[in-house]
Amino acid sequence: MAYFLQQLINGLTLGSIYGLIAIGYTMVYGIIGMINFAHGEIYMIGAFISVITFLVLGELGISYIPLALVVVLLCTMVLTGVWGWTVERIAYRPLRGSFRLAPLISAIGMSIALQNGVQVSQGARVKPIQPIIQGGLTLFHQGDFDVVVSYLQIFILVLTVALMIGFTWLITRTSLGRQQRACEQDRTMAGLVGVNVDRTISMTFVMGAVLASVAGLMVTLQYGVIDFYIGFLAGMKAFTAAVLGGIGSLPGAMLGGLLIGLIESFWSAYFTIEYKDVATFGILVLVLIFRPTGLLGKPEVEKV
Amino acid sequence: MTVQVKDTSAATAPNVLFPALKEAFIASLLIVALGLPLLGLKADNQGPDLVLTKRWDLLGIAVAVMFVGRFVLAFLRGQKAARQGGLPQEKKKSGDNSIARLLNQNAKVLGLLGLLCAILMPFVIPDANARYVIFISTTFMIYIMLGWGLNIVVGLAGLLDLGYVAFYAVGAYSYALIATHFGWSFWICLPLAGLFAAFFGVVLGFPVLRLRGDYLAIVTLGFGEIIRVILINWGPVTGGPNGIGGIPAISFFGIEFSRGEGGFASDFGLEYSSMHKIIFLYFVILGMAVLTNLFTQRMRKLPAGRAWEALREDEIACRSLGINPTNIKLSAFALGAMFGGFAGSFFSVRAGFISPESFTFIESAVILAIVVLGGMGSQMGVVMAAALIVLLPETFRQFAEYRMLAFGVAMVLIMVWRPRGLLAFREPTIRLHPKDHQASVKEAA
Amino acid sequence: MVFQSLARPTDVKVPSDALMEVEHLTMRFGGLTAIDDLSFTARKKEITAIIGPNGAGKTTVFNCLTGFYKPTVGRLTLVHPQKGIHLLERMEGFRIAQQANVARTFQNIRLFPQMTVLENLIVAQHNALMKASAFSLAGLTFLPRYSSAEKEAVELAKYWLNKVGLYDRADWEAGNLPYGDQRRLEICRAMCIRPVLLCLDEPAAGLNPRESLQLNDLLLGIRESEGVGILLIEHDMSVVMEISDHIVVLDHGRKISDGTPEFVRNDPTVIKAYLGEEEDEELPTEVAQDLAGGAA
Structure with missing residues (x-):
């Protein structure tokens, strides 16, 4: 029981991270109907920017942790957002309305370029970072097993909930959100009634990148090591989460993320850790075959 | 008549310079924002710890290259537009494919020659x-x-x-x-x-x-x-x-x-x-x-x-x-x-x-790059691209770590420039008329 | 085999001259009912037109008939002159064209734009050629069996190209043809599967008056010399009234009238559906003339 509870907590933490990345996939898919293959790399870039910002703060002698966290969070969000914007501008916008495979291939190219660009500029070795938020609450003991919620996990969960609230507000209450939803339903019509479609699509990429960058920061704090390759697997899993939740659905992406996080941590705890990625992938294939619309997705009517 | 033409060119000359400068400046700002953490700074491994290395020179070079490049591009584009009397530019149709046509139409001869060399x-x-x-x-x-x-x-x-x-x-x-x-x-x-x-x-x-x-x-x-x-x-x-x-x-x-x-x-x-x-x-x-x-x-x-x-x-x-x-x-x-x-x-x-x-x-990506670079569907293109991808890194071994970076960038650029690949060219699988017939019909129409 | 017997029962009763019998067809998308309990018969060697205001559910009927949508309720019986009865609602999409020989065209033309005109017509004969080449295995070995089959396919393509005047441009990329030629090529391509029923979704859309007249001749020719039944969705009344033998009028997914062009033109419910409930003199006369215009 205690072991189970601990895995539940770990799974939810991991799931929050996947969910934040998955939202980026789902939003971009919703608006331009395409998988942004480079999204996992945006998350990786977010993680690198957060590590570097921590180092800069360390050099400046800022050691008050809450302040440092806020500064790093803001820097990471802004700078990664710029990366998200740039990726859309270079690799996707010129290809709107082009040959069907072209944007997909350019996305792959972008993903390879970002991954290797970071490898070349930052080095291939893993980047370890000192734990920043330490300690935790012991919920209860059972035998010699403690169920612990670390402060870090609380931080991650609270931050995720806060972001979700802010994000929901952004989508449902602001003009940007309305434009975004309008483009999602009918891009041509939205353009005709005066929505700046290009700008809205750019903003969608920026929003996705911002959320992914927070996930990057969380991973840096949680695991303490990152490298240029983390975007690949995390992107894969977050995409699975988006499909599981129903691609195009924002709550679905979060739900899918949490489920994938839980499945992964329980699989690692009770089965073999080596095959945990295989498990996630198996879920992706099963969902695509038996319920391609996912848990919360709307059925897609083929336009003939 | 001549006076009028002179007037317009005189009026547009400053209009070309300033927008170009502005565009270059914005592009450089973007590079600063993008490059500041990842190019200007480096998290260097030192034993078990990370230390911050500053590489402002690198960032500076990137910004300078971007500024100059963007400026020249924007300036030339502006001048061309000014020469055309401010009319919107005609969009060119997905690049010129005469080389692709030449290579693919003579694929049989080239292929046999290549085969002979290989033997x-x-x-x-x-x-x-x-x-x-x-x-x-x-x-x-x-x-x-x-x-x-x-x-x-x-x-x-x-x-x-x-x-x-x-x-x-x-x-x-x-x-x-x-x-x-x-x-x-x-x-x-x-x-x-x-x-x-x-x-x-x-x-x-x-x-x-x-x-x-x-x-x-x-x-x-x-x-x-x-x-x-x-x-x-x-x-x-x-x-x-x-x-x-x-x-x-x-x-x-x-x-x-x-x-x-x-x-x-x-x-x-x-x-x-x-x-x-x-x-x-x-x-x-x-x-x-x-x-x-x-x-x-x-x-x-x-x-x-x-x-x-x-x-x-x-x-x-x-x-x-x-x-x-x-x-x-x-x-x-x-x-x-x-x-x-x-x-x-x-x-x-x-x-x-x-x-x-x-x-x-990475291996999958390399093979995909061969197909994409060569031109989807083109047999000749695959050979050319495979030569490029296998033989070039062999000659430039010292740049090995930039190889994948170059692949990625090339894939994006080629898709933007020619979405169906560099040497994409499709030969019909069956013809009703000889090749020259087609040309004569087109002229008639 | 189980599948076959389900789709091709022997105990289904239909009128003897029926080619396509639609019974109680209903299609719902979530809460929206696009077609509501529609029944009609398309007879052999006849041109049956489906007309109705925009959004009446005409294209949805086609999509059900040709297997792109599975109807919520209803039976779609096709009486193939040689192969007998097929229940289309039970058949997988592509099999409707393959086995029941129902061909269709699309409202927004769907050619293979990078392939040539001739290749478009040969791809349409895929199933026959596939059989002749023993699923491409025999084709690989350069046996004469495949090359003669391909020659036959080219002959059929030539026949249709000559009919619509595209013979000279057979080696053009289909995407480079002018709009009207693309429409005609799509009809030829549909005819190349040797159909018994041809479903045309707004074939006259975007054509000029001269091209519309040519289209009339082409369609009448298809009915007369090929003996193929045609199901037609069209807004251009000059086409509909001129060539149809039988018209079905839809409004909001329901059938409101069914009969000869003469009957439909004078049916008060049809006029009401097109003109609206209130008697408004300005706009309606135009539409009324349009409705009547074709026959004049």
Whole structure:
């Protein structure tokens, strides 16, 4: 029981991270109907920017942790957002309305370029970072097993909930959100009634990148090591989460993320850790075959 | 009249400079924002810790290059627009494809010439670097085969397969396992490995080929990764991370390339040379590659091949014509996988040793880059691109770590510039009229 | 085999001259009912037109008939002159064209734009050629069996190209043809599967008056000399009233009228559906003239 509870907590933490990345996939898919293959790399870039910002703060002698966290969070969000914007501008916008495979291939190219660009500029070795938020609450003991919620996990969960609230507000209450939803339903019509479609699509990429960058920061704090390759697997899993939740659905992406996080941590705890990625992938294939619309997705009517 | 023209040019001259400066300035600001953390600063490993290295010079160079480049571009564009009297520019239609046309229309002649060179090559190169040249050429041939195989899937059928390396791996491992466990000869193992790979193609393809294009891409991407995970973790069969060694070498239809009695050299009255085996393997791969090419060319003219291309163009129209999309996609997927499997066997037999390291996503990306760079559907393009991708890094070894970066950037740029690939050119599979007829009709119309 | 017997029962009763019998067809998308209990018969060697205001559910009927949508309720019986009865609602999409020989065109033309005109017509004969080449295996070996089959396919393509005047441009990329030629080529391509029923979704859309007249001749020719039944969705009344033998009028997914052009033109419910409930003199006369115009 205690072991189970601990895995539940770990799974939810991991799931929050996947969910934040998955939202980026789902939003971009919703608006331009395409998988942004480079999204996992945006998350990786977010993680690198957060590590570097921590180092800069360390050099400046800022050691008050809450302040440092806020500064790093803001820097990471802004700078990664710029990366998200740039990726859309270079690799996707010129290809709107082009040959069907072209944007997909350019996305792959972008993903390879970002991954290797970071490898070349930052080095291939893993980047370890000192734990920043330490300690935790012991919920209860059972035998010699403690169920612990670390402060870090609380931080991650609270931050995720806060972001979700802010994000929901952004989508449902602001003009940007309305434009975004309008483009999602009918891009041509939205353009005709005066929505700046290009700008809205750019903003969608920026929003996705911002959320992914927070996930990057969380991973840096949680695991303490990152490298240029983390975007690949995390992107894969977050995409699975988006499909599981129903691609195009924002709550679905979060739900899918949490489920994938839980499945992964329980699989690692009770089965073999080596095959945990295989498990996630198996879920992706099963969902695509038996319920391609996912848990919360709307059925897609083929336009003939 | 002349005065008016002068007036406009005088009025637009300052209008060209300032927007260009502004554009360059904004672009440089963007580079600062992008490059500040990742280019200007570096998290350097120092023992167990990270230290911050500052590289402002690097960032400065990047900003300067961006500023100058962007300025020149914007300035030239502005001047051109001013010369055209401020009229909006006519959009050029996806680049000029006269080179692509020339290369592809003379593909037969060029192909035969290339083949002749490839056949003569082992006999004319100086002995000193023969081993190295043949080694590289064999790699080149393997990549051509992989490129032609993937071309069926991506270029003809329009299915984006990001896990092609999985079939390459299945081919390589099945060859290695069959050859080491049963000791069967190369000529039995090769088709078996191809069939195994095709079988895997069908097994994977059957559930996922009914999915939309981009779902297919990500599932194949995942499949490629899963195969690698299984190869690493399934120690008892695959040898785990250490791989499989001692894979038997190729034989001359049963006669081993060994020293002494009963070997190839003594049977044919030649002096023993370790080069015989390498050259023979090279010729076998060359033969297989030619076969792959002929096969694909022939398939294009058969109903299944035409249906591949039709499916790439419009799947809904295909269904309305009674074409079973799943079967047609499966056939393309399985055939592509089979050629991947053949190439895998060659990889196995040449190295004598395989490990999961050779079958990463990067490898899939390289093969895809060959197809995309060359021009989807173009056989000639694949050869050119394979040459570029295999031979260039060999000549510029010191830039090895930039290789993948360059691939990625090239893929994006080529898609933006020519979405169907550099040498994309489609020759009709059947004609009603001779080639010059077409031109005369066009002129008449 | 189980599948076959389900789709081709022997105990289904239909009128003897029926080619396509639609019974109680209903299609719902979530809460929206696009077609509501529609029944009509398309007879052999006749041109049956489906007309109705925009959004009446006409294209949805086609999508059900040709297997792109599975109807929520209803039976779609096709009486094939040679192969007998097929229940289309039970058949997988592509099999409707393959086995029941129902061909269709699309409202927004769907050619294979990068392939040539001739290749478009040969791809349409895929199933016959596939059989002749033994699923491409025999084709690989250069046996004469395939090349003669391909020659036959080219002959059929030539026949249709000559009919619509595209013979000279057979080697053009289909995407480079002018709009009207693309429409005609799509009809030829549909005819190349040798259909018994041809479903045309707004074939006259975007054509000029001269091209519309040519289209009339082409369609009448298809009915007369090929003996193929035609099901037609069209807004251009000059086409509909001129060539149809039988008109079905839809409004909001329901059938409101069914009969000869003469009957439909004078049916008060049809006029009401097109003109609206209130008697408004300005706009309606135009539409009324449009409705009547074709016959004049």
